[in-house]
Amino acid sequence: MGPEELFFSTTDVRGVIRQGNSVFVRVSGYPLDELLGTAHNVVRHPDMPAGAFRLMWDSLAAGTPVAVYVCNRTKAGDHYWVCAVVSPLHDGFVSVRVAPTPEAVDLVSEVYVEAVRVERDAAAAGLSRREVAERGAQAIVATLATYGFSSYEEFMHVALPLEISARGHRVSEAHQRSAATGDVASVLAGTGALADQLDAMVESLATYQALGDELADAAVHVLDMAHRLEVSVHTAQQASALVAEKSPVLSNVARVMAQPMTDAVTALAQLPEDFSRLRGDIGRVRFQIALTALYDEMAAAFAAEVHDGVAPASSLTAVPLLCDAAETSVAEMAAQVEKVNGDLQHVAALVSEAGTLLDDFRRFIGQWRHLVLRHARAALAEQVRPIDEELTTSWQWTEQLRALGRQASSAVVRFDRDAAHAHLEAVREPARRLAAG
Ligand SMILES: Cc1cc2nc3c(=O)[nH]c(=O)nc-3n(C[C@H](O)[C@H](O)[C@H](O)COP(=O)(O)O)c2cc1C
Secondary structure, three states: OOOOEEEEEEEOOOEEEEEOOOOHHHOOOHHHHHHOOHHHHHHHHOOOOOHHHHHHHHHOOOOOOEEOOOOOOOOOOOOEEEEEEEEEEEOOEEEEEEEEOHHHHHHHHHHHHHHHHHHHHHHHHHOOHHHHHHHHHHHHHHHHHHHOOOOOOHHHHHHHHHHHHHHHHHHOOOOOOOOHHHHHHHHHHHHHHHHHHHHHHHHHHHHHHHHHHHHHHHHHHHHHHHHHHHHHHHHHHHHHHOOOOOOOHHHHHHHHHHHHHHHHHHHHHHHHHHHHHHHHHHHHHHHHHHHHHHHHHHHHHHHHHHHOOOOOHHHHHHHHHHHHHHHHHHHHHHHHHHHHHHHHHHHHHHHHHHHHHHHHHHHHHHHHHHHHHHHHHHHHHHHHHHHHHHHHHHHHHHHOOOOOOOHOOOOOOOOHHHHHHHHHHHHHHHHHHHHOO
């Protein structure tokens, strides 16, 4: 399987194959007429854990597209790995598969070996086929967790975009045909325009992902500092108590300044959850972009095959279906982009609130120091020094956090859904005409 090649198949709701492309036929070794009308498990490899298919079908049953690494068996008994993407579509499913990166195959092989072992034990213990598959699915999720993925969904949200970006521009350009004319040229122009739009989005999301990571880093430092300053407030309160009779004003200020600090810590402590939501939502958008890019590229590959005379024009009946699948991803993407923008605004508001509270605190502690110098310099010199040090060394993180927060407040991920829709229409119509002959 060449790095730029794409497998294509559609099935009914039970997984019986309805359509396949030339790559599927060539690599699997089955003639097309043997594949059509046959259950997709015809290419199942015995080393594949049932749990991987359980995860796939669970996701499809929930109406959600899924990406799964699959090792398949050819008619001759050889094997080949694919990263399979499957989406619910109309009254069945559509699947596009790419050749996976070797790093992913290494990791997934390890995950699957463990799952197969768990499944073998479960089967030996007399569990039903369904229970065995469930145990396998749990084992897959558990092993992925040791690699830092909190769920299967999170794993595929990371894996698929990596697979698509590893293919790179060179690969998507492999389907462009500068000599194409008429409807084939129109299909390729539309797929190219959508690919460019998706590339631009990937770039802007990468910027916001980096901003989110920087914010998360700064927030950890500021929260750490805030915890230390809380100790300083306590020190200041104790120190003030020592001179309460002579200078009650010190105790009053020390008491009042504790409140903004406590509130700032509360606001800051919420941030990690918001950052993880931002990261998750960006991951979902990235996954939908990768899906759309894949369906778009598959449509281009069909048109290129027709242009090259390798496939008949009738194979372009698959293209409107791919456009429908891409349109669903585009709608999902638009919804997720709104969420990401909401997350960015939310994080910016929290950071700004924490910054204001820390400023209030800083003003109070400045006042307190001033009063100490006036009323109790000799008595409290020892207590003031650590507070001074804490304030001077750690304030820069607050400034950094606020600067990043301001960037987040003006950050907007833009997605022109109408433009994406127009590109897909520009692909769909000429493909339909060509397929109809
Ligand atoms: C669109 C689509 C594509 C599929 N592609 C594959 C595939 O490439 N290899 C595979 O083993 N199973 C594939 N499956 C899953 C099979 O239908 C089946 O669940 C799996 O092979 C396990 O079969 P078994 O439970 O009968 O052992 C696909 C299913 C769908 C809906």
